[in-house]
Amino acid sequence: MSKKLYIKTYGCQMNVYDSTRMADVLAPLGYVESDSAEDADLVILNTCHIREKAAEKMYSDLGRARLHKVAHGEQGKRTLIAVAGCTAQAEGEEILARAPYVDVVVGPQSYHTLPDLIKQVEATQKSVVNLDFVEEAKFDLLPESLQPQGSGAFVSIQEGCDKFCTFCVVPYTRGAEFSRPVDAIMREVETHLKQGAIEITLLGQNVNAYHGLDEAGQEIGLAALIKKIAQFDGIERIRYTTSHPRDMDDELIAVHGEVKNLMPMLHLPVQSGSDRILKAMNRKHTAADYIAIIERLRSARPDMAFSSDFIVGFPSETDADFEDTLKLVETVGFAGSYVFKYSPRPGTPAAEKAEQVPDDVMDERMQRLMKLISTQQLRFNRQTVGTVQPVLIERLGRKDGQVIGKTPWMQSVVIENAVHMMGRLVDVRIDEAYEFSLKGEIVGQQARITRGEAA
Ligand code: SAH
Ligand code: SF4
Ligand code: F3S
Numbered sequence: 503m504s505k506k507l508y509i510k511t512y513g514c515q516m517n518v519y520d521s522t523r524m525a526d527v528l529a530p531l532g533y534v535e536s537d538s539a540e541d542a543d544l545v546i547l548n549t550c551h552i553r554e555k556a557a558e559k560m561y562s563d564l565g566r567a568r569l570h571k572v573a574h575g576e577q578g579k580r581t582l583i584a585v586a587g588c589t590a591q592a593e594g595e596e597i598l599a600r601a602p603y604v605d606v607v608v609g610p611q612s613y614h615t616l617p618d619l620i621k622q623v624e625a626t627q628k629s630v631v632n633l634d635f636v637e638e639a640k641f642d643l644l645p646e647s648l649q650p651q652g653s654g655a656f657v658s659i660q661e662g663c664d665k666f667c668t669f670c671v672v673p674y675t676r677g678a679e680f681s682r683p684v685d686a687i688m689r690e691v692e693t694h695l696k697q698g699a700i701e702i703t704l705l706g707q708n709v710n711a712y713h714g715l716d717e718a719g720q721e722i723g724l725a726a727l728i729k730k731i732a733q734f735d736g737i738e739r740i741r742y743t744t745s746h747p748r749d750m751d752d753e754l755i756a757v758h759g760e761v762k763n764l765m766p767m768l769h770l771p772v773q774s775g776s777d778r779i780l781k782a783m784n785r786k787h788t789a790a791d792y793i794a795i796i797e798r799l800r801s802a803r804p805d806m807a808f809s810s811d812f813i814v815g816f817p818s819e820t821d822a823d824f825e826d827t828l829k830l831v832e833t834v835g836f837a838g839s840y841v842f843k844y845s846p847r848p849g850t851p852a853a854e855k856a857e858q859v860p861d862d863v864m865d866e867r868m869q870r871l872m873k874l875i876s877t878q879q880l881r882f883n884r885q886t887v888g889t890v891q892p893v894l895i896e897r898l899g900r901k902d903g904q905v906i907g908k909t910p911w912m913q914s915v916v917i918e919n920a921v922h923m924m925g926r927l928v929d930v931r932i933d934e935a936y937e938f939s940l941k942g943e944i945v946g947q948q949a950r951i952t953r954g955e956a957a
Contacts, residue, residue, distance in 0.1 A: 503532060504533075505534070505543040505544065506534065506542045507528055507533035507536065508539045509535065509546045509548060510548065512549050512550040512559065512560065513552060514550065514552075514744070515743060516661070516676075516705055517548050518656060519656040519658045520548060520586070520610060521548045523644055524546060526645050527613065527614055527617060528616060528620075529647070530617070539566070540570055542581060543579070544582045544583075544584065545567045545581060545583050546586055547586065549585060549586065549590060551588035551592045551675050552588070552845075554846075557589050557592075557593075564583070564601045567581075568603050571583060582605045582606065583604050583606070584604070584605060584606035585601075585606070586607075586608045588676065589675075590608055590610075591674075592675050592848070594607060594609075594631055594633050598631070605623045605629050606630055606632075607633070608633075609634070611635050611640050613640070614640045614643040615632050619632055641686060646690075647693075648690065648694065648697070650699075651697070652698065652699070653698065653699060653700050653701060653924075653926075654701040654739075656703050656705050657687060657690050657703070657704055657705065658705045659682050659687050659712055660679065660680065660707070660708060661706060662707060663676060664708075665746060667783050668783055668784045669783060669813060670850060671847045671848075671849070672707050674849060674850075676707055679708060679711060681711075683715045684730065687714070688730065691734060695734055695736050695737060698925065700736060700738040700894070701741070702737060702739070702740055702741075704728075704740070704742040704743075707744065708744070708745070709742045709745055710751075711746065711749045712724040714727070723753060723754065724749075724754055725751070725754040725757040728757050728761060729761060732761045738894070739763055739894065739910070740763055741764075741765050744771065747771075747791060747792050748785075750770070750795045755795070755798050765910045765911075766911065767807050768807075769809045769811075770796075770808055770809075770810060771812075772792045773785060773810075773811060773816075774827050775789045776822075777789055777826075778823060779819055782852075789826065792830070792834075805910075807836075807837035808836055809838045809839050810834075810839045811839065811840045811841075812841045812842065813843075814827070814842070814843060814864055815843055815844040815859035815863060815868075816859070817856075824870075824871075828870070831871070831875060835878055837913075838875065838882070841872050841875065843861075843865070843868055876937055880937045883937065886909070887932050889931075890930065890932075890945055892910060892927055893908065893909055893928055893930040893942070894907050894927050895907040895926055895927075896908055896924075898924075903918060905920045905924060907928070907930070909940070914938065915941070916939055916942075917930060918943075928944045928946070929945050930943065931943050
């Protein structure tokens with residue numbers, strides 16, 4: 503008998519990947535994913551701990567899940583509630599203290615044990631917590647079968663982080679860096695391609711630090727892995743995220759010029775443009791290092807575009823430091839970016855600093871930076887007006903007959919009357935550009951990129 507599974511995912515794409523894998527793990531138990539928590543037999547909140555807001559959001563959603571549990575219970579049925587992800591790892595038992603109706607707390611490195619944990623809860627009627635940290639075991643024990651992901655699929659190739667930026671919880675919630683072996687990744691990519699994916703996004707908290715073992719037992723880096731993956735028939739687009747500037751090595755930069763189906767858009771977080779703040783953040787690169795990497799990538803592939811993450815109001819950030827960030831943004835010219843207000847996280851070194859920046863100062867800096875980035879994003883989007891771009895049609899739009907696709911640079915393109923093109927790569931003439939989207943019309947089918955072809 504099938505049971506209803508509802509998963510809510512917070513945070514980064516690693517969590518999106520983990521949610522799909524939790525569904526894979528639970529499928530043999532009869533769990534089928536549904537898009538509402540109402541009358542779900544199992545509700546999983548796959549949480550994020552990166553900023554305080556993200557963690558607090560979980561508790562309000564838990565309150566709602568509890569109401570479903572109570573309503574379901576009144577009909578004589580049982581709803582289990584599980585908290586997974588980074589907040590589960592960081593708070594563990596504390597979650598049970600604040601929300602005793604939670605049945606399972608499971609960390610990001612142990613969700614392959616979900617079937618056992620659920621059986622345990624069912625047998626004992628007591629809550630269980632599993633926060634074990636055995637990365638290798640997780641990937642080894644996850645099923646090879648995957649739920650089809652549509653035209654674009656995520657494949658996690660690397661987990662964890664050894665960089666210890668002083669603001670960040672990830673090294674604590676995800677643990678030490680670990681790279682999956684090449685053959686396991688190749689099998690997973692192949693399965694997705696067979697199931698209809700044409701775009702593969704390689705994921706990792708520090709994806710360009712990838713150093714997995716190949717079939718011959720040799721360590722290979724991300725550049726070599728991308729070249730291998732580009733050989734698969736039917737792979738039209740390859741992306742990877744998220745990268746650290748420190749790991750953008752020569753080979754990886756060169757690959758951008760060598761592999762045509764590696765998309766010319768890179769998310770490369772810089773966090774700040776002030777060398778003093780970068781040092782305090784333990785980023786181990788300067789603003790000039792970052793700009794040099796961007797320049798080299800642009801020479802390798804002239805149509806490269808970039809996005810970044812920025813933190814405003816890191817402890818002790820002065821107006822002058824912030825001006826340096828604006829300067830860096832002016833110099834690079836981004837196609838978009840995320841701006842975050844610094845959020846002190848328990849257990850991180852920066853949270854202990856005395857010189858926290860007042861909230862109104864953070865707000866003002868955030869507004870200024872976002873305005874500058876918006877201008878750049880709009881300028882970038884406007885450049886495409888009048889051109890024809892390859893667009894992968896991914897989802898339905900809000901209006902009838904409308905679909906939304908993605909250009910090589912991750913721009914969303916809204917197209918009317920094209921539902922029959924779902925999942926296809928088409929040529930689209932771009933007619934209008936806004937800050938967060940483009941509008942266009944299909945003018946032809948996209949010719950397939952032959953494998954490994956040079957850019
Ligand atoms: N591994 C990636 C991304 C980590 S988290 C990287 O190294 O770049 C995603 C983004 O959240 C970070 O790039 C950073 O900009 C932001 N972030 C992390 N911790 C934060 C904190 N304490 N406060 C505000 N933003 C934070
Ligand atoms: Fe966090 Fe820094 Fe690691 Fe990124 S590199 S996950 S920001 S510690
Ligand atoms: Fe959040 Fe964990 Fe990702 S803290 S950003 S879900 S690695």
